[in-house]
Amino acid sequence: MxxxxxxxxxxxxxxxxxxxxxxxxxxxxxxxxxxxxxxxxxxxxxxxxxxxxxxxxxxxxxxxxxxxNHIPQFTSLISKLNIQSNLLVADNYELIIEYLNNIQPVKGFIYNNYAPSSTNHLIQPRIYFTDDNAKKIDAIRIEIEEWKKKNLINENEYFILIACLIESVPFFSNILGVFSAFKKDWDKRALKPFLLKPIKIFxxxxxxxxxxxxxxxxxxxxxxxxxxxxxxYNQRQYAPNYHILETIAKYDNPEIKGVTGMRNYDNQKSxxxxxxxxxxxxxxxxxxxxxxxxxxxxxxxxxxxxxxxxxxxxxxxxxxxxxxxxxxxxxxxxxxxxxxxxxxxxxxxxxxxxxxxxxxxx
Incomplete structure (x- = not known):
C-alpha cells in the first residue's frame, strides 16, 4: 500500500x-x-x-x-455456500477470494459518494473510482459484513478479508498516492476492472x-x-489522506463533506x-x-x-x-x-x- x-x-x-x-x-x-x-x-x-x-x-x-497466525480455512462459509474446489485454485482462502471477485456489483456507500455517475450533480463530481469498480468494492464489503453477521466467518477470517480489500483498493483508485484528493483526469490504473487479491499471511x-x-x-x-x-514528520494529519480506506474498513455510512467527501476525523488527530x-x-x-x-x-x-x-x-x-x-x-x-x-x-x-x-x- x-x-x-x-x-x-x-x-x-x-x-x-x-x-x-x-x-x-x-x-x-x-x-x-x-x-x-x-x-x-x-x-x-x-x-x-x-x-x-x-x-x-x-x-x-x-x-x-x-x-x-494461520492460513484461514473458511470451513463454515464454504460448506454454506457449497463452493466446489477446482484445479486452478490452491486452497480455501483463494476459493473465497475468487468467489468475491465474481459476485454481482451493488450500489452502496462507495458508489453513491465516490463515483462519477452518482456525484455528477456536484460542481466537481468525485471520480475516485469508476462506477463499476465502486459497485464492486461495495458488493465485496457488504458481503463480508453479511458473512460476519451470520457467523459464517470467524474474527480472523473477517479481518483478513477486509484487509485484502483495503490493500487492493489503492491500486484501482484515481489518486496521486493518497485519498485527500482525486485526479481530475483518469489514471489508467483506475480504469482497470477491480480485482481483490489475497494478502500474505505471517x-x-x-x-x-x-x-x-x-x-x-x-x-x-x-x-x-x-x-x-x-x-x-509535519503538520499534515494522516487521517484525511486515508479517509476512504477508513470508511471502507468501518463501512459505517458516515456524514461526509467537501469536494472530496471527507469524513470527520477530530478524534484521530495526532x-x-x-x-x-x-x-x-x-x-x-x-x-x-x-x-x-x-x-x-x-x-x-x-x-x-x-x-x-x-x-x-x-x-x-x-x-x-x-x-x-x-x-x-x-x-x-x-x-x-x-x-x-x-x-x-x-x-x-x-x-x-x-x-x-x-x-x-x-
Whole structure:
C-alpha cells in the first residue's frame, strides 16, 4: 500500500542498524502502526509485537497481519455456500477470494459518494473510482459484513478479508498516492476492472497484541524491549489522506463533506503534527521508563528540531543518531509532475540505562 511515512523501504536499514548497535529483545512496540509493515517485519524476526494506531483501517491490518497466525480455512462459509474446489485454485482462502471477485456489483456507500455517475450533480463530481469498480468494492464489503453477521466467518477470517480489500483498493483508485484528493483526469490504473487479491499471511506461534487507540495508553501495560516511534514528520494529519480506506474498513455510512467527501476525523488527530504537542508527547514516552530502547524514525525536514529531540532523550539515557540518505518522490503542488530528491532519514536510539541495569539484576 502507498502510505505516507511507510517504512517498507527502510526497515532493512533500521534492522541492520539495530544489529550494529547490539539492540535486541523479545517485545517490540510499534507505536504508530500504520500499514503494519514494521510490525510484520519484526514478527518475522521472532519478536512479540504490540502495536496500535488511531486509524481503524490500520487496526484491521494489524489484526490480519499480526494477531492472526494461520492460513484461514473458511470451513463454515464454504460448506454454506457449497463452493466446489477446482484445479486452478490452491486452497480455501483463494476459493473465497475468487468467489468475491465474481459476485454481482451493488450500489452502496462507495458508489453513491465516490463515483462519477452518482456525484455528477456536484460542481466537481468525485471520480475516485469508476462506477463499476465502486459497485464492486461495495458488493465485496457488504458481503463480508453479511458473512460476519451470520457467523459464517470467524474474527480472523473477517479481518483478513477486509484487509485484502483495503490493500487492493489503492491500486484501482484515481489518486496521486493518497485519498485527500482525486485526479481530475483518469489514471489508467483506475480504469482497470477491480480485482481483490489475497494478502500474505505471517505465521508464528506467539500471541501478539494490537489496538485501535492512542499508544500513550499502552506505555505501562507491557514490559517493552524496544519502543519504535515513526510519527508524522509535519503538520499534515494522516487521517484525511486515508479517509476512504477508513470508511471502507468501518463501512459505517458516515456524514461526509467537501469536494472530496471527507469524513470527520477530530478524534484521530495526532499530537505529532504540532511541534509543541509532539515534543510533550515524546517526553511522556521517554520518561515512562518501561523500555530498554526507544528508536525514533524521523528526518531532516521534521517539525521537531533535532536539538529539542536530543535535549529530551538525553534526560533518560544515552542517545545515538544514525542517518541514511534515500531517494524519494515528491509531487508538486499541482500534482502534475514528480521530481527526485534525496532526504536524510534519521534513527534516534535512546538506551535506557536504568532498565538495562534492572534487567541484568533480574
Amino acid at each position: 502507498r502510505f505516507i511515512g511507510n517504512k517498507e523501504r527502510l526497515v532493512d536499514w533500521i534492522y541492520s542498524t539495530m544489529q550494529h548497535n547490539n539492540i535486541n529483545g523479545k517485545v517490540f512496540f510499534d507505536f504508530f502502526s500504520g500499514t503494519s509493515n514494521v510490525g510484520k517485519f519484526f514478527k518475522e524476526k521472532n519478536y512479540r509485537i504490540v502495536s496500535s494506531d488511531l486509524l481503524y483501517f490500520s487496526y484491521v491490518l494489524q489484526q490480519a497481519y499480526l494477531t492472526n 505465521q508464528d506461534n506467539k500471541d501478539h497484541f494490537v489496538f485501535n487507540k492512542s499508544s500513550l495508553e499502552l506505555l505501562e501495560d507491557y514490559q517493552y524491549d524496544i519502543i519504535y516511534l515513526d510519527p508524522p 499530537n505529532f503534527c504540532n511541534k509543541i504537542k509532539a515534543l510533550n508527547d515524546l517526553e511522556l514516552i521517554c520518561k515512562s521508563n518501561n523500555y530498554k530502547y526507544i528508536l525514533l524514525s524521523y528526518n531532516c525536514e521534521g517539525i521537531m528540531p533535532q536539538d529539542n529531540i536530543l535535549e529530551i532523550m538525553q534526560k533518560y539515557g544515552s542517545v545515538k543518531v544514525e542517518e541514511y540518505d534515500y531517494l524519494r518522490f515528491k509531487s508538486n503542488n499541482n500534482g502534475e509532475s514528480k521530481h527526485k530528491k534525496y532526504i536524510k532519514e534519521q534513527l534516534y536510539i535512546l538506551t535506557n540505562k536504568k532498565r538495562l541495569a534492572s534487567s541484568v539484576e533480574l
